[in-house]
Amino acid sequence: MRASIFAAALIAVVSQATPSLATDYGIGKPATPAEIAGWNIDIAPNGAGLPPGHGSVSDGARVYADKCAGCHGADGLGKPMPALAGGAGTMGSAKPDKTVGSFWPYATTLYDYIHRAMPFNAPQTLAPDEVYAVSAYVLYLNHLVPENAVLDATSLPAVAMPERGKFVSGYVPDRPGEH
Amino acid sequence: MTASRRTPSTASRRAFVAGALTLATAAGLEAQAAIADDIADAPPVTPPWQKEQGAPVMSPPYGQPSKFESAVVRRENSTGSPYPTREAAVSLTPLQALHGIITPNGLHYERHHAGVPSIDPAAHRLLIHGLVDRQMIFTMDDLMHFPATSRIHFLECSGNTQNWGKPKPEHTVQDTHGLLSCCEWTGVPLKTVLGELGVKPDAKWMLAEGADAAAMTRSIPIEKVLDDALLAYAQNGERLRPEQGYPLRLFLPGFEGNMSVKWLRRLKFGTEPWQTREETSKYSWVMPDGSVRQFNFVMEAKSVITSPSGGQKLGASGFREISGVAWSGRGKITRVEVSTDGGSTWADAELQGPVLPKCLTRFRLPWRWHGQSAKLASRSTDETGVVQPSHDALLQQRDARSYYHYNAIQTWAVSAEGAVSNAG
Structure with a gap:
């Protein structure tokens, strides 16, 4: 035991002198596919991570009325919580209205955020079909998909978000910690 | 000094x-003397607390500030909280009452998006996966077995100090700057843990995810990850307070507070930022030229x-x-x-x-x-x-x-x- 700790420490010390970060403390265990699958809930802008399933605007209207409207208003106009719709074209004004339609650059963020954090009183309880449906309904409220839209892992990332081209990164990678 | x-x-x-x-004046000193004279237990009186025994040890076991300091507490904005709920809200550090540079743990500012979870450390896990050679999962005991370090750093909320427009004259420094605290943070440097997994060369960003009901997520550039990112489990000598991410938080020195994800449960390596809600619709801003600048760290x-x-x-x-x-x-x-x-x-x-x-x-x-x-x-x-x-x-x-x-x-x-x- 003592010898192995010493060996690990030695390896760690040696590795600090090389470009490699590799260490061999022997701490932790390999994550199982099931463990990863249960927690791997993020959705990338290209749609990576989106589960099988689909949801329509009309199904989304029913889920929204039941689980979202109490905080975000019947038509997504907010009160008491933030508005989800409206505000188109206000980015140039002194008080931009940062709704999904007027500000959000990626439709995939809708699925990601609704699933992980909403509804406020019961996060991570909506089924994939419900999340697709609510996403479709919120996009419909913002006139970004038609009333007959059905969204899935292919169609959701393809929804064109009007303000996307305005987003620029303030981070400069070759100067760590600076921008 | x-x-x-x-x-x-x-x-x-x-x-x-x-x-x-x-410009010293005798009048000032006389005024102070007059104030002292009004106190019943001031000299020449021998005060009552010298005529009886004080409280015994461990009164209480976890020591508390003097009752005379009861006004030194966190509070919400004195001109009204803009947040509709108390779970997704802030509380402010009373900077006007602090001395030196350390913020006591009970006075560290709060910014939560879904309340403060109560997490059993025995059940807590950190999963690290994505573009790594070995996808691994760690218990709190595991993480505390690594070589540790302690560093004193400030943490400031990105939204601290709303003086953009007309200032509110009644605002105290707790209102204007209270989303600022400074503690000694102890934990394992993230790059030490990553040495166990091997980060693939094409990994350029890391997603950090919390175990709160918001499952808070932010994308962190690899340069910061490999620079001074810390997996912190203690602050000011004791384990993290629940409000600060107990049992584990990410700590990114100098970066906006939101990125130091609390209740840290998962790190995932990828090639691009994830464009989470907190780095697109929040923590970004409209520039005078109409562009929207994000990733302002x-x-x-x-x-x-x-x-x-x-x-x-x-x-x-x-x-x-x-x-x-x-x-x-x-x-x-x-x-x-x-x-x-x-x-x-x-x-x-x-x-x-x-x-x-x-x-x-x-x-x-x-x-x-x-x-x-x-x-x-x-x-x-x-x-x-x-x-x-x-x-x-x-x-x-x-x-x-x-x-x-x-x-x-x-x-x-x-x-x-x-x-x-x-x-x-």
């Missing part, structure tokens, strides 16, 4: 003090005078030390200048050691108040040469639509009656 740097302004600082001292050079500060009364004229804190997310503070005339003239304040990178630095300057109106302001410079801007200079770069990362000079107005108010 660390001596202030020898600069031309040091001479002016001495003149500042000397001039002030000649570093908290820039800033400072604030905490004494005297908004809401305080100077009382009788006499000696007052001007004191405050300065900080920069880029490194060490090298200079703090103080003005008592709203920025017309400046004197170098003394920087109290230790002066640490990405950490609060306490500054002090002697001052004598003799009943004149004054405008107190401080201006910091960091080791990269960045100088804290004036309100007007900041607004030439960005406007109120920025909301985040306001770091302009703070001015407190002192009336002839000694009342201190926020002048923005």
